[in-house]
Amino acid sequence: MSNAFPPIETESLSRGRLNLLGSALGPFLTLGIVILFFAVTDQIRENGGTFLSQRNFRTISVQTATVAVAALGMTVVIIAGGIDLSSGTTVALSATVLAWGLKHNWPWAIAVAAALATGGLAGFLNGALISLLRVVPFIVTLGTMTIYLGVAKMIAEETTIRPDQATQVPHWLQELLSTRNEALWLGLPLGVWLALGLALALAAVLRYSVFGRYVYALGSNESTARLCGINVPANKIALYTLAGLFVGVAGMYQFSRLSSGNPTSGLGLELRIIAAVVIGGGSLSGGRGTVLGTLTGAAIMAVIASGCTQLGLNNPVQDVILGVIIIAAVTLDQVRQRRMAG
């Protein structure tokens, strides 16, 4: 064979690592701009100067933890070319199951396990229906979204379940996302550390595991995956189940924040979860998305909410700004992609 072509470069591994950062660069930039904007306006304002405090960032991290954890699962689904509209009501369903278990004096370990299993089962059902019925994920999860809402209402008998804080809810669960000084551990509450740990683990799975490769392969071109002998249905079910487990954790977070299980508390949450992934560079046509990007996306939304509140902007204004950011972030990302391709 001829040796006419130049030898290929050897530092491709380090290049790969750069790419990992590169694809999250856009969202990072947006986050930086958003923080800068609110920091400056906060300084100018009278009685301001609290925005850039450690305390404020702690609060932001706690507020975004629920969406962020569920968005980690959604990242996997979206990379694989799917979507999960049921994630919002599943968060509420898991929280309801947890509340119901504690209310009935289950040991906390079993109640928590049941909550996580509920999330996993919901995801498993999504994956199985999508694979076996061959109906598009949007429709399947649109259906399961209301199914899970209904199930949660049945469990809660159409009310809100409030286990007794003093006797039924374990201390650690109450403090999971608390910003009280006693609840902190190295500056952050346990729940935030857990979320970061899960993010790290998921990033490793996506990048370094065989399953991770298959997730990207499915989203990039499902036909190719099939042709290469990848078991498409099994991997789909697995990835939706994995996403469901993350949603289960998010349910536990929600319970911890509300200290109750409310079946309707997850309505609309799925849109914020999807928004986090999309702002973070995930592509709804599949094949693209990163854990780092998703976390950044979730952080951007939380910073905007917090910043607006401090500036005294009301809720409707926040909604408008968030919407603008979603469109702007995705547009920016596409422009960047096109430039890289050209």
Place this chain on the structure above:
Amino acid sequence: MPALLRMTGISKRFGATVALRDVALEVHAGQALALIGENGAGKSTLMKILSGAHPPDAGEMLLSGERYRPANPHAARLAGVAMIYQELNLAPDLSVEDNIMLGQERQRLGWLDRRAQRRKVAAVLERLGHPDFSPETEVRRLSVGAKQVVEIARALVMEARLIVFDEPTSSLTQADAQRLFEVIGRLKQSGCGIVYISHFLEEIRNVCDRYAVLRDGSTAGSGDLAGASEQHIVSLMVGRTVDELFPQVPHTPGGVLLSLTGLSGRESPREVSLNLRRGEILGIAGLVGAGRTELLRCVFALDPVRSGQVRVANYAPSASPRARIDAGLGFVSEDRKGEGLAQSRSIADNMTYSRLGPYRRWGWLALRQRNAAVRNWINRLSIKARSPEAEIQTLSGGNQQKVAIARVLHQEADVLLLDEPTRGIDVGTKAEIYRLMGESAAAGKGVLFVSSYVTELLAVCDRVAVMSRGRLRAIRPAAEWTEETVMACAIAAERT
């Protein structure tokens, strides 16, 4: 009389890559110019400049003697320059008429003027020699060839003076291609200038009057086709004399490796039986739609098998692609973009998807080890790429095809099922693929080679089978076939 189109000194660079350097091109009214060159020679960039998709960095374009510098593809269309792409731009759910008039609807106060439209459409179809076309037919129900006529008709409605055809016959049947040549003949007669891009040299002789060859972004030569030999044109393309277009690697057939008995799919294949031996290249000829692709897909369990058996070395694997891969089959799809390769994933991923086993440790991937192996294959197949991490879509068609073939080689498949592996790629890469097939046969593998290009089948294969209407009509040593007898067999059986 000035040339219809004159391009001079066209240069274009993308970042550090020079795509075109001082290219000149001339097209005369009523003539067809063949634009020839290997993949990556700059043909598509040049045509993108002509159609207004890219501005040139330098150079001048004159259309009918007037300065021509389209700001975008729409401006080019208005100026009378139309492109007919490989992937047709039609709305499948709309009718023939609606597609032809799309964007140029005849209207009265915002309402469609159906009668005026119908007159226009009829006139255009008449001019193309297809007055029998029903304008109400939904486009999705048309054959690829008929769709192309619709696309050309649309260009004529825009009063196109110069029409560019980019590989127009690559997905046409022989009969449709013949009809296309007639249409192009009519276009020439009515004074249109044609730029015709194709890899098929004999087809070019059918259609074109002059040729221009691009190599590495520069004009390598041009002239009248009448006096130019095939050897001469090919040597202009590759920049060296190609003493053999079809490199031969000696190999001798051994025992039976793959045997099909009465294999039937949903519609085709129908009761196909054949034996592929070790060290053999078995070609499968036939018209498009003869069931050749379906046969390979059935063998690889991508399509459901209704009856019959597939045995690999006397073992009948179960019906899933995974089981077939494990049994030693490797499949290269004819549809690189849609199925063959995950375009947004890396070379490394695409090459190893079908066999990640060697790099798997408790479910984790040994990336360093895999990259080393992939780099090895990149060098062995001379794939032009920045690194194993480069995305597939950044590669040229020929290099993408090499990755697809590298996948089945990396997979260590015993039986290579190759579906149109040389379609749409340049002469140099074709020769390399023939050599790879020969080397695989010499190593004791079996190759099932589906192609619509009979010349290559006869040159490369040990035996050639002809299919039509899902059935295997004849199978003989390549030496006992000629191009005429192969086509006669494919067509004769088609008619009965």
